[in-house]
Ligand SMILES: Cc1cc2nc3c(=O)[nH]c(=O)nc-3n(C[C@H](O)[C@H](O)[C@H](O)COP(=O)(O)OP(=O)(O)OC[C@H]3O[C@@H](n4cnc5c(N)ncnc54)[C@H](O)[C@@H]3O)c2cc1C
């Protein structure tokens with residue numbers, strides 16, 4: 001190579017400015033993690049401020065064949081923003097402006113690094129809200145939400161991110177800037193926005209988002225019901241839905257989870273219950289007033305020992321605070337957790353929960369459950385000590401067993417946390433070969449050089465074809481990462 | 492934080508180090524990121540709570556050296572503790588960063604700007620009460636002198652500093668209200684000791700007088716005030732030994748006075764008083780004593796709210812309340828000041844934002860760029876409420892906000908809650 005060893009880094013620097021680039025080894029260590037359990041080092045971190053700068057970085061990486069991994073807030077739970085094979089991390093932390101609010105058409109234009117809750121706070125005084133509300137909404141970015149197609153407790157009636165995104169501005173793998181979708185709902189032609197939602201940074205970098213906002217609902221009622229067991233609570237969930245009432249949220253927390261949550265939130269959760277349901281009704285006042293007592297009654301009929309209805313906004317927030325910070329609260333009962341994200345048909349909840357429990361017991365670890373019961377989106381949190389490699393291995397084994405149970409029950413391996421690197425090799429559990437081949441072909445067409453977030457989302461032929469052999473793949477990844485680091489050193 | 496001698500990784504032995512237990516509570520979930528003012532301004536993981544905890548953990552696990560890089564990022568932290576409010580895992584961030592700074596200090600890695608200011612303040616000025624009084628009284632004396640007239644010749648920025656100087660201010664505008672209230676007479680008046688403090692008494696003595704006056708109206712029997720320093724500035728700077736001595740002296744004086752409560756009118760001091768126990772190892776008898784003492788410490792707003800005293804007058808201007816970090820995050824006090832203000836105002840407006848204003852002790856001197864960006868954001872929020880009176884419970888915030896408001900040419904008055912309550916009770 002005719003260029004000076006550091007010229008790649010220097011060229012990056014000219015794009016994003018001195019203050020927008022890190023390449024010191026100690027600084028890089030801070031970009032090797034996200035909310036999941038994997039880790040890998042980048043060779044540089046770029047913090048662009050504009051879409052042009054993003055395009056510049058992407059184009060340079062494309063030309064030089066250097067891997068590039070987009071990163072929002074790094075709250076992801078499947079390793080999506082970890083630079084698995086080294087390369088450049090592109091952080092959107094400095095692109096967080098609200099560019100326009102259009103209350104007439106009920107839309108907002110935002111930069112990708114805007115934090116989900118900040119969007120909601122921005123439009124709340126105008127009487128609007130942004131519906132998707134992942135439990136991480138206080139920190140995660142809209143760009144990350146789009147990439148993971150995130151949902152939240154209100155997914156049950158509100159839908160996931162893709163249902164609230166109208167138009168996207170993207171930088172494609174070669175650095176070209178394009179706009180897809182349209183400000184009008186349901187434009188003709190293929191749903192490209194739908195494809196990018198959930199693509200986890202593997203086919204384009206999102207630089208601008210036109211989101212849909214809706215009027216705040218008139219009346220909200222939140223209640224908490226305590227049950228002896230998860231089975232009883234699951235039956236109550238089914239009974240509520242069978243009655244024709246669709247709560248905007250139905251969240252379940254089991255006994256181990258409750259004690260951790262209560263220690264943090266002091267919301268007055270009944271810590272000795274076997275399981276607790278958090279239900280929320282949102283509609284016109286008369287509808288809520290009509291439905292709320294019926295829900296209370298159904299819970300009681302299904303064995304609820306206690307049903308508490310929040311009397312004011314403060315009580316309501318306290319109830320939600322416990323749920324929203326539940327994962328984090330696990331730090332109080334175990335050093336680390338490995339969270340799974342399987343989806344199952346609601347009716348199979350009790351039996352799958354039993355298999356979850358068994359899977360953890362088999363490897364000698366504890367498990368806590370906090371999840372979106374309404375749509376059958378499980379979040380078993382396997383507790384382990386991340387200082388102990390053997391425990392980590394056992395946690396991963398239990399996780400795999402749990403996903404298998406979900407697929408066997410007719411469900412899927414991810415509801416909202418995405419596939420990333422964590423579940424990439426489990427895709428074969430879920431999709432037939434031909435389907436995966438079609439996915440791969442599409443991605444290859446979008447990113448022929450495989451520079452965008454490589455080896456995430458789709459099994460890439462690296463020993464994945466025959467099944468979920470994560471261990472083997474990890475070794476190959478290691479090799480790749482070393483090779484890439486060598487490339488990095490050469491620059 | 493005991494048995495630090497075993498396995499402290501790359502930390503220095505014999506100096507308090509961030510505890511493994513505290514560091515391991517972090518699950519790197521990232522939920523604290525957007526609550527952190529420095530992350531919001533700088534957008535760098537190194538300047539987030541998660542990043543700082545990670546670095547401290549890496550040093551302990553011998554993955555990173557205790558370096559200038561880490562020192563810089565630990566000192567960019569405002570120590571505002573907003574991350575503790577956001578963190579669901581209960582990471583004891585304040586404790587960790589203070590121990591981290593003690594290590595940085597011991598290793599001689601303290602950033603230069605800090606080193607100088609801190610040396611000047613903690614070593615030269617504060618240990619000498621006469622000098623403290625002289626230095627911090629200067630601005631006040633100047634403000635009352637004829638020299639003032641020359642102020643309009645100063646450049647705009649300096650004029651704003653000048654305008655923030657403590658000086659006699661117009662009384663707070665109030666009007667009589669048809670509310671039943673008034674001073675409280677209690678059968679057995681609880682005895683209380685107030686903290687007049689080091690900087691406060693020299694610089695803003697009228698706030699101490701207002702504090703004493705309002706405490707009496709609330710039915711407290713005041714013993715002579717404690718006029719020493721609580722040691723908060725030393726702890727924040729990583730100077731734990733000096734702080735321990737100050738803590739012992741203060742607790743001793745309080746015990747001897749026979750008072751039931753120790754009342755602070757400064758958020759930063761109050762937080763420090765309530766956390767004295769962290770300074771002492773668990774097997775040190777002072778640990779227990781400090782814990783007992785903490786249960787008797789009240790912020791002024793708590794003391795007033797507890798007494799049930801009710802305002803007889805209401806404020807004329809629309810008012811908003813600025814949460815001082817060391818009240819809202821470190822002491823979890825949010826409700827009391829609000830209920831007091833609602834009791835003396837017909838037009839209380841929520842600021843809807845509890846981000847640090849950037850004052851943070853001497854931070855506005857060591858990191859002026861970040862501090863002024865945070866100040867700008869805060870003033871914008873204040874403007875959006877339309878309030879003409881901003882009330883806060885910390886002298887640092889008070890001066891910082893005053894300067895900012897003057898520089899921006901805003902029509903708002905910034906006052907301490909003691910003055911406001913004294914004017915309306
Ligand atoms: C405590 C906790 C609770 C959670 N609860 C939920 C929940 O209820 N529902 C839910 O869906 N998720 C949840 N998550 C997971 C996570 O918060 C979401 O996946 C979130 O959308 C990630 O956003 P982020 O900004 O942190 O993105 P990151 O983690 O930084 O990145 C996630 C992925 O998005 C890609 N990406 C980021 N920005 C861009 C961009 N601008 N363009 C292209 N690609 C991009 C990255 O490459 C990566 O693949 C939770 C996480 C935690 C820690």
Ligand code: SF4
Nearest residue numbers: 517518520521523578
């Ligand atoms: S400090 Fe708390 S909120 Fe922040 S990453 Fe760690 S566990 Fe999460």
Ligand code: SF4
Nearest residue numbers: 527568569571572574
């Ligand atoms: S104390 Fe404040 S500035 Fe420091 S890490 Fe926590 S939130 Fe950030």
